Amino acid sequence: MKSFKNRVWLSTPTMHGEELKYIQEAYDSNWMSTIGENINESERIVCEKVGCRYAVGLASGTSALHMAVKLAGVKPGDRVFCTDMTFAATVNPVVYENGIPVFIDCERDTWNMDPVALEKAFQLYPEVKVVVAVHLYGTPAKLDDLRAICDAHGAMLIEDAAESLGATYKGRQTGSVGDFNVISFNGNKIITGSSGGMLLTNSAEAAAKVRKWSTQSREDAPWYQHEERGYNYRMSNVIAGVVRGQLPYLEQHVARKRAIYERYKAGLAGLPVTLNPYVEGEMEPNFWLSCLLINEEAMCFQTRKSCAAAYTDEPGKSCPTEILEKLAKVNAEGRPIWKPMHMQPIYKENEFVTAAGLYQNKKRDAIDNVGADIFHRGVCLPSDIKMTAEEQDAVIAVIRSCFD
Ligand SMILES: *Cc1c(COP(=O)(O)O)cnc(C)c1O
Numbered sequence: 201m202k203s204f205k206n207r208v209w210l211s212t213p214t215m216h217g218e219e220l221k222y223i224q225e226a227y228d229s230n231w232m233s234t235i236g237e238n239i240n241e242s243e244r245i246v247c248e249k250v251g252c253r254y255a256v257g258l259a260s261g262t263s264a265l266h267m268a269v270k271l272a273g274v275k276p277g278d279r280v281f282c283t284d285m286t287f288a289a290t291v292n293p294v295v296y297e298n299g300i301p302v303f304i305d306c307e308r309d310t311w312n313m314d315p316v317a318l319e320k321a322f323q324l325y326p327e328v329k330v331v332v333a334v335h336l337y338g339t340p341a342k343l344d345d346l347r348a349i350c351d352a353h354g355a356m357l358i359e360d361a362a363e364s365l366g367a368t369y370k371g372r373q374t375g376s377v378g379d380f381n382v383i384s385f386n387g388n389k390i391i392t393g394s395s396g397g398m399l400l401t402n403s404a405e406a407a408a409k410v411r412k413w414s415t416q417s418r419e420d421a422p423w424y425q426h427e428e429r430g431y432n433y434r435m436s437n438v439i440a441g442v443v444r445g446q447l448p449y450l451e452q453h454v455a456r457k458r459a460i461y462e463r464y465k466a467g468l469a470g471l472p473v474t475l476n477p478y479v480e481g482e483m484e485p486n487f488w489l490s491c492l493l494i495n496e497e498a499m500c501f502q503t504r505k506s507c508a509a510a511y512t513d514e515p516g517k518s519c520p521t522e523i524l525e526k527l528a529k530v531n532a533e534g535r536p537i538w539k540p541m542h543m544q545p546i547y548k549e550n551e552f553v554t555a556a557g558l559y560q561n562k563k564r565d566a567i568d569n570v571g572a573d574i575f576h577r578g579v580c581l582p583s584d585i586k587m588t589a590e591e592q593d594a595v596i597a598v599i600r601s602c603f604d
Contacts, residue, residue, distance in 0.1 A: 201530050201598055208532040208591050209584040211388045211489060214453065219445030226437045234415065236437030242444045243398070246383070249366075249450065250373045252400045254407035257435030257443075258414055261362040261384025261397035265332075266293035267410045267433065268380035268399060272330040272356045274299040281321050283313045283334040283341075283360070284552060285540045285571035290334050290360045291547070302328070303542045305554040305570050309479055312341035314555055314570065315349055321553040322353045330356050335364035335374045336538070337580070338390065338457070338488030339478045343369045343377045358382070362397070365390050366454045367486040375400045385443050390453050390488050393443035396435050456585040457487035460592065464490045464581060467596035471603055472498030476578075489583045491537060494518060498603065499577055504565075506545065518602035520579040526598050527582070532591075537578035540571035 222238050231237065239257045246255040258264045274280055276298035282291045284303035291301045304321055307314035313333045322328065331350050333341050343359075350357045361367075361375035362384035368374070375381040381400040385393035399410050412418070417430030435443075465475055472495040478485050502511040502519035509521040520536055527534045542552035543564050552559040554569045561568060567576050582595055 201526075201594075201601065203529065204531040204591065204594070206531075208582045208587050208595060210533045210535055210580060211583050212586070213387050213392045213394070214449075214585050216445065216449055218448070219442045222441030222444045223438055226441050231437045234434040234436055236440065238437045238440035238444045239435055242435075242440045242447065245444070245447045246398055246400070249447070250383075250400055251376045252381070253402040254400070254404065256399045256407055256410045256414065257440055258397050258399060258410075258433045259435060260395055261360075261382055261386060262289045262293065263414070263431070263433040264382040264384070264397040264399040265289065265358070265360060266296050266431075267413060268358045268382055269293045269297050269299065269330070269332075270413065271380045271399075271401075271406050271409060272358060274330055278330070279325050279328050279551075281318060281328055281331045281355075281553075282541065283332065283336070284542050285311065285574060286334045286336060286360070286538055287362075288541070288544070289362070290332060291541055294332065299330075301541065301547065301550055303540070303547070303550060303552040305552070305559075306336075306574070307342070307555075308570060309477055310339050310341060310483070311336050311476060311574060312339065313346060315342055315345035316555040317553050318346060318349050320555065320557050322349065322355075324553065324558055326353065328353070328355060330358065332358045332360060333378070334360040334362075335367060337476055337491055338364045338367050338486035339476060340364060340367050340369035340374050340483040340485065342479075343372075343374070347377055356380070361400075362386070363389065363488050364486055366450050368484045370482060379403070380406060385439070385446075390457065390486050391443070391446035391450050393435075393439040393446070396439045396443055398435075453585055454486045457490075457583060460583055460585070460587065461487040461490045463589065463592055464492070464596065467593065468492065468599060471600065487583075489580045491578055491580045492523075492599070493574060493578045494520070496577065502576070504576075516603060520577065523579050523599060523602050526602055527595065530594070530598055532582050532595055532598070534582060535580040537575045537580065539575055540569075542569075543572060543575070
C-alpha cells in the first residue's frame with residue numbers, strides 16, 4: 201500500500217481566513233488581552249447558536265469545567281458521578297476541588313453515560329448532588345433520561361459538550377440542557393480558537409460568578425480587594441478572534457464531518473464492524489470523530505499492558521492495534537478509544553458503577569463492562585475535514601486489508 205505524502209490526520213484546525221481579520225482588529229485596536237469585541241461577539245454568537253442565555257469565554261474547556269464544578273458547589277469529599285469513558289479533562293476538575301469522581305459506565309446506543317447505571321449509582325449514593333456527562337465524539341448522550349434522573353434526585357447536571365458543539369438532541373443543542381455546560385475550542389475540536397473554551401448557562405448569577413472568578417476574583421473596590429479564590433482563566437481577545445472567525449463555519453464543518461462518517465459507513469460495509477452509534481430520529485451528532493467497533497467474533501488476539509499493546513494476526517480478523525499500526529504505516533493518524541477512567545491508574549481506587557451495580561472486580565483491566573469492551577474493540581479513524589475522498593478511500597482500503 202502506498203503511503204500518503206501528506207499525513208492524513210485524525211482532526212486538525214481548518215482555517216478560513218476571517219480569523220486573521222479579527223486577530224488584526226484586536227492588534228490594531230490594541231485590545232490584545234482579556235477584554236474586547238472578539239470576546240463579546242464570540243460569546244453572543246455562541247449563545248445564539250446553542251440557545252443558552254450566557255456564555256463566558258475562558259482559557260480552555262478544562263478551565264470551563266473547573267468553573268462548572270465550582271458553580272455546582274462541589275466540596276472536599278463530595279462524590280460526583282462522571283462519565284467513565286472519556287478524556288481525563290472531564291473528571292480532573294472534580295479533583296481540583298477535592299471532590300471524588302464516581303465513574304458511571306456507558307451504554308451501547310450512544311457510548312455515553314448509561315441512565316440505568318446512573319440510577320443505580322443514586323441508589324448507592326443518594327446524597328450525590330452533581331453529575332458530569334459527556335457527549336463523546338460529538339454524539340449526544342440520552343439527555344432527557346439523564347436530566348430526569350438528576351431532577352428526581354435533586355442533582356445538578358454538567359454537560360461536557362467539548363466534543364459536540366453543533367450536535368442536537370431532540371432539536372436542542374448539546375450544552376443547553378444541563379445547569380452549567382462546557383464547550384472547547386482546542387485545536388482538534390470541530391471549530392477552534394487554537395485553544396479556549398466557554399462556560400454556558402441560563403443563570404445570570406452563575407455567569408457573573410465565572411466572569412469574576414476567572415479574572416482573579418477582584419471585588420468592586422479602588423484597590424485589589426479579594427473575598428474569594430481567584431483564577432486567571434479568561435479567554436484572550438486574540439484567541440477570541442480566531443473563534444469569531446471560525447463560528448460562521450461550524451455548520452459547514454459538521455456537514456463535512458457527517459460526509460466523512462457516511463463515506464466510512466458505505467466503504468466499510470460488509471466488514472464485521474460498526475461505526476460509533478447514535479439514535480436516529482432522536483439526535484443529530486456533529487460527527488466530530490468517526491470511530492469503528494470490531495464485532496466480537498472478528499477480533500484477533502490483542503493484549504494491552506499499561507503502556508504497550510500486542511496482537512496476533514489471524515485471517516479474517518483484526519483489532520484496534522493492528523488497524524492503528526497499518527494506518528501509521530501509510531502515514532495516517534488513528535487513535536484508540538478513550539481509555540475508561542476506572543481503568544486509569546490515577547483513578548483505580550475510585551468507585552465504578554455499571555448497569556449491574558457497584559463494580560466489584562479488583563482487576564480494573566477486565567473486559568466485563570461496556571466501557572472496557574468499547575476500548576478493547578474500538579478505534580478512532582482519521583476524521584480531518586481536509587481529507588480528500590481519495591485519501592479516505594485509501595484509508596478504507598487499509599482497514600479492509602486488515603481483515604484479509
Ligand atoms: C477536549 C476536551 C476537553 C478539554 O478541553 P480543552 O479545551 O482541551 O481544555 C474536555 N472534555 C472532553 C470530552 C474533551 O474532548
